[in-house]
Amino acid sequence: MSRTTDRLLLLDGRLTPGAGGGAFETIDPATEEVLGTAADGTPEDMDRAIGAARRAFDETSWSSDTAFRVRCLRQLREAMRRRSEELREITIREVGAPRFLTFGGQLDAPVDDLGWFAELAESYEWERDLGRAEPMGMPTRRRIRREAAGVVGAITPWNFPHQINLAKLGPALAAGNTVVLKPAPDTPWCAAVLGEIIAEETDIPPGVVNIVTSSDHALGAQLVEDPRVDLVTFTGSTATGRTVMASAAATLKRVFLELGGKSAFIVLDDADLKAACSYAAFSGIAHAGQGCAITTRILVPRDRYDEAVEITARSLSRLGAGDPSDDRTICGPVISARQRDRIEGYLRLAVEEGGSFACGGGRPEGRDKGFWIEPTLITGLTNDARTAREEIFGPVLVIMPHDGDDDAVRIANDSPYGLSGAVHGSADRARAVAARLRTGTVSVNGGVWYSADVPFGGYKQSGIGREMGVAGFEEYLETKAIAEITT
Known part of the structure; x- marks a missing residue:
């Protein structure tokens, strides 16, 4: 990894510099060495990312084509496996993660977990027949349908970047959502390389995943407040989680939070x-x-x-x-x-x-x-x-x-x-x-x-909702009841 290495944003299927052309440095916390730079996304870039995710959800078959989503998730898992040694070195250098952890929760385990979410989507009961009934004397057949929530805004921290990025992307994509990921500015490369892999080594369509690295924390607030975003998932401090929840209230979007602990x-x-x-x-x-x-x-x-x-x-x-x-x-x-x-x-x-x-x-x-x-x-x-x-x-x-x-x-x-x-x-x-x-x-x-199959989350001020497991997958779904008159 040379000092001149640059990493780009993923916007609407393209790897691109930020609108302002700026970049910011990423640092090795063990040595203070500058590893290289990442594109410094701007509010304009975040606006483009949200617009691309909205179009991809509204205008393509991504949300309805389960078999295609499953194939794309498996492609992503295999591509990340092929580049595991490169990702391992980035994780050790950029995150300061001990090498032994990269064979578990820092890298290998969350990559493998993508396969679990692909299998879950493949076997999930997307529609359930409640049978015939006569509410208020009307003969009716009722069905319960589970559907993708829409555009997901994902805001992630620096401590376990691969685990948390993929714990949000995996189930969100498996459920049929499109995603805008805003990673922490301390570890931009872990997310940016994920963007490279998605763009170059998978069939995930343009706009389905957008990754905006930035030194500007205000871009996270922009993502939360935008009415085109249907759901926000945030991992970080309890203090910031409160702010996220309050900001999301203006548009009544769904929020789930994985916060602090003692x-x-x-x-x-x-x-x-x-x-x-x-x-x-x-x-x-x-x-x-x-x-x-x-x-x-x-x-x-x-x-x-x-x-x-x-x-x-x-x-x-x-x-x-x-x-x-x-x-x-x-x-x-x-x-x-x-x-x-x-x-x-x-x-x-x-x-x-x-x-x-x-x-x-x-x-x-x-x-x-x-x-x-x-x-x-x-x-x-x-x-x-x-x-x-x-x-x-x-x-x-x-x-x-x-x-x-x-x-x-x-x-x-x-x-x-x-x-x-x-x-x-x-x-x-x-x-x-x-x-x-x-x-x-x-x-x-x-x-x-x-x-992957165990839901993770907290009581009290440690958060709202769950990540991982079936419960975590269903955080990204809406429930629709369909009633049809029968004779």
């Missing part, structure tokens, strides 16, 4: 403490903690608190922060200087709130370039501290004591969020605790909930 990792008193705390350390700082569903509050039995702190801190220190291109790295850099500064603000706040660091608490030694934070464990806080309640989005864990199962559930649920969680302990007790957590996903004793 998920709890509960260790019961009959769990293997060493195994549970070691796993909490690993899962809490993978990809430098930059995941909305990562469990960043560790709740452990009070009478074993000191032991749990020692085990967790030792595990975090051993894992460290390292080069994301190294197969052994779990915790890479954070995405930007801005994000690093934000995390350091929370570290200062933790001390002001009475906390202390069992390990970490700053930048790792010897890394003068790049955006780095040491894996950090904060002790001495209660659940009402801001550091324990607010989403930090970095490799920073808070460990707190609980006084039994009921108390652990109380602390875990005492949060404005409800995205995810984990419970470790004997099977029956762990399942019972999991059932009481007010969260959209729960891992019991290391169980993995991430999969």
Whole structure:
């Protein structure tokens, strides 16, 4: 990847520079090296993208030709597989994602998931016959038909760009919608290369997918507010999600949101403490903690608190922060200087709130370039501290004591969020605790909930609606009832 590499917008089937001819740089967060540039889309480009998506939905057979959509999705999956090593290197360099994650949720898994959505569209019951009835004495046959929602505006973040881009594109396209994708400005290449593949290696028609990279966050607002857009799907912070929801209200368009989290990792008193705390350390700082569903509050039995702190801190220190291109790295850099500064603000706040660091608490030694934070464990806080309640989005864990199962559930649920969680302990007790957590996903004793067929989303301020699974697919559908008089 040379420094002079340029990436283009995908508008109405063509790869093109932005209307203003501008470009912006994309940066390697591990080294601060400029990787290249991406087209800097303008409001005019966003207007063109929305217009193209509207025409493609209204004037072509895309929404009604299921077999064609299935074929196109499979083409996209195979094309991305063929270019997987190129995409892998871009993901490691642009996102700062540890290499090991690209063989899972950062790349390979979401590409494979496109095939699941193709199969779902192929087998889905698009129309259901309710049979004959006589409402108000009128002999009538009733049918329920599921149809595409229309033009989808998709706004995505930088932390898992392939996973989130494809978790929106896959079901939206399978359902028959057209899409305008506005990716985060921190990771434009991941989306722009997707546009190249769609334009050059699939039969997806012009206008069905439009990708507008831009350094201007206002383009996301433009997408939300435009009356030609029927549905908005957004993944990002809860604060921005509120703004998206309020802006969409003016045109009463459908919105579903996947937002923040401050998920709890509960260790019961009959769990293997060493195994549970070691796993909490690993899962809490993978990809430098930059995941909305990562469990960043560790709740452990009070009478074993000191032991749990020692085990967790030792595990975090051993894992460290390292080069994301190294197969052994779990915790890479954070995405930007801005994000690093934000995390350091929370570290200062933790001390002001009475906390202390069992390990970490700053930048790792010897890394003068790049955006780095040491894996950090904060002790001495209660659940009402801001550091324990607010989403930090970095490799920073808070460990707190609980006084039994009921108390652990109380602390875990005492949060404005409800995205995810984990419970470790004997099977029956762990399942019972999991059932009481007010969260959209729960891992019991290391169980993995991430999969194409499993709906993902949150309770409370962690969002509205679901992504993935049949439930996620149906977010992109409308329901039509058809009643026909019979004799």
